[in-house]
Amino acid sequence: MDIVLFVFDDMTALDLVGPMDIMALMPGAELKIVGQNKGPVRAGKGKRSIGVVADYALAEVDSGDVLIVPGGMGTRALIHDEAVTGWIAKIHKTTTWTTSVCTGALLLAAAGVLKDVPATTHWAAMELLEKLGAVPTSKRVVEDGKIITAAGVSSGIDMALTLAARIKGEDVARAIQLMIEYDPEPPFNSGNAGTVSPEIRKLAVELVSAR
Amino acid sequence: MDIVLFVFDDMTALDLVGPMDIMALMPGAELKIVGQNKGPVRAGKGKRSIGVVADYALAEVDSGDVLIVPGGMGTRALIHDEAVTGWIAKIHKTTTWTTSVCTGALLLAAAGVLKDVPATTHWAAMELLEKLGAVPTSKRVVEDGKIITAAGVSSGIDMALTLAARIKGEDVARAIQLMIEYDPEPPFNSGNAGTVSPEIRKLAVELVSAR
Numbered sequence: 001m002d003i004v005l006f007v008f009d010d011m012t013a014l015d016l017v018g019p020m021d022i023m024a025l026m027p028g029a030e031l032k033i034v035g036q037n038k039g040p041v042r043a044g045k046g047k048r049s050i051g052v053v054a055d056y057a058l059a060e061v062d063s064g065d066v067l068i069v070p071g072g073m074g075t076r077a078l079i080h081d082e083a084v085t086g087w088i089a090k091i092h093k094t095t096t097w098t099t100s101v102c103t104g105a106l107l108l109a110a111a112g113v114l115k116d117v118p119a120t121t122h123w124a125a126m127e128l129l130e131k132l133g134a135v136p137t138s139k140r141v142v143e144d145g146k147i148i149t150a151a152g153v154s155s156g157i158d159m160a161l162t163l164a165a166r167i168k169g170e171d172v173a174r175a176i177q178l179m180i181e182y183d184p185e186p187p188f189n190s191g192n193a194g195t196v197s198p199e200i201r202k203l204a205v206e207l208v209s210a211r
Numbered sequence: 212m213d214i215v216l217f218v219f220d221d222m223t224a225l226d227l228v229g230p231m232d233i234m235a236l237m238p239g240a241e242l243k244i245v246g247q248n249k250g251p252v253r254a255g256k257g258k259r260s261i262g263v264v265a266d267y268a269l270a271e272v273d274s275g276d277v278l279i280v281p282g283g284m285g286t287r288a289l290i291h292d293e294a295v296t297g298w299i300a301k302i303h304k305t306t307t308w309t310t311s312v313c314t315g316a317l318l319l320a321a322a323g324v325l326k327d328v329p330a331t332t333h334w335a336a337m338e339l340l341e342k343l344g345a346v347p348t349s350k351r352v353v354e355d356g357k358i359i360t361a362a363g364v365s366s367g368i369d370m371a372l373t374l375a376a377r378i379k380g381e382d383v384a385r386a387i388q389l390m391i392e393y394d395p396e397p398p399f400n401s402g403n404a405g406t407v408s409p410e411i412r413k414l415a416v417e418l419v420s421a422r
Contacts, residue, residue: 005261012232013228013231013232014225014228014229014231014232014391016228017224017225017227017228017261018225020224020225020261021223021224021225021255021364024255024259024260024422025259025418025419025422026418027418027421029258029259030258030259031255031258031259031260031261033261033262040251040262040264044232044235044242047240047241047242048235048236048240048241048242049235049242050216050228050231050242050244050263050264051244051251051263051264051266052261052262052263052264053251053261053262053263053264055262102392122392123392140394140396141396141398151392152390152391152392153232153390153391153392153393154368154391154392154393154395155392155394155396157365157395157397158395158396158397158398161397161398161399162398165398165399170399171410171411171414172414172418173398173399174399174401174407174411174414175401175411175414175415175417175418176415176418177397177399177401177402178401178402178403178404178407178411178412178415179363179364179415179418179419180225180363180364180365180402181313181333181334181362181363181364181365181366181402181403181404182364182365182395182397182402183351183366183397183402183403184365184368184369184393184395184397184402185351185352185366185369186368186369186372186388186393186394186395187352187369187372187373187376187384188372188376188381188384188385188388190385190386190388190389191388191389191391191392191393191394191395192389192392192394193389193392196385196389199382200382200385200386200389201389203382203383203385203386204386204387204389204390206386207236207237207238207383207386207387207390208236208390210238211235211236
């Protein structure tokens with residue numbers, strides 16, 4: 001089973017790696033890390049980044065059982081890149097499951113995959129998702145047929161456990177959850193944009209701008 | 212502020228990337244990704260792996276404000292590698308905070324950093340941690356002076372938010388939690404080895420062996 005993961009400059013590494021490490025524990029899974037070109041991209045920006053290697057270029061991969069598209073600020077340029085959006089549309093036609101994490105949903109939408117489809121993304125990108133033709137839905141994980149979209153960054157973990165259960169059954173998903181010891185104990189209660197103070201929202205946006 | 216992250220073959224990518232993406236949002240943070248050699252390592256194994264680039268070799272980095280050591284099956288060989296454990300011991304002497312995620316704690320222990328220190332690791336490695344001289348402690352995040360250890364894989368997210376609060380204050384940590392939308396909704400309740408069935412524990416171990 002080919003798990004196709006798209007990587008690009010200024011993606012958010014956690015969007016990718018949460019689902020990746022979950023899929024990697026599924027019996028029969030093979031990961032294909034695909035970039036615009038073969039070789040390393042930088043996840044994040046400048047001195048806040050890490051190199052992640054694309055093992056395949058877009059042109060080398062034309063199908064997949066599962067597509068996973070992560071997000072990050074780099075998506076803002078790529079939604080206008082027809083080589084990327086055309087490739088996503090092409091892979092989507094071949095998949096059993098098409099998924100995104102965070103603003104990866106913007107790339108799915110720009111590829112035409114989310115036209116009138118209920119979907120979610122990072123809380124700061126919901127308006128843009130709507131402009132791109134999707135039906136913004138405020139849930140952490142949104143399923144619509146073979147398409148599963150997740151909210152911001154860390155939600156990819158919840159999405160991928162849901163996906164593993166759909167593909168291999170609940171026992172395998174539970175065993176994976178145990179292996180990654182996903183028994184969360186957030187030290188604060190400020191992960192939900194609907195309930196935090198305006199000051200924390202403002203500070204969060206400033207932290208990203210300051211990178 | 213230098214955030215030094217150690218990378219190696221068959222590490223677990225999520226151990227690294229959870230804390231990395233949290234530290235990357237801290238004002239003033241600079242990441243240094245360090246490997247035994249400069250260049251890519253493979254996080255995970257074979258067709259279940261991803262290339263992650265070490266921007267620095269061990270010999271090029273001799274201090275750091277924060278040290279983050281991830282885990283993974285690759286730790287089992289590295290605990291006997293004195294170039295690695297010696298480097299960890301050296302960096303630890305210079306840090307404000309020394310941290311590990313998952314079986315990264317085995318590397319800290321092998322480096323002598325956890326001698327008689329309360330610490331945690333992945334649930335399947337607690338006995339080995341004790342053999343290496345630490346005091347195994349069944350908590351998700353264990354703080355002891357400047358040393359913070361986290362339990363398995365995903366617990367690095369909880370650890371790093373705690374760390375961000377210690378370094379930059381709770382408001383910054385809360386803003387980071389919001390930016391990574393860490394408002395977990397695990398689809399199952401099987402992330403804790405103390406409460407799952409023996410069958411799920413057995414299956415979890417089999418999934419790793421089958422990689």
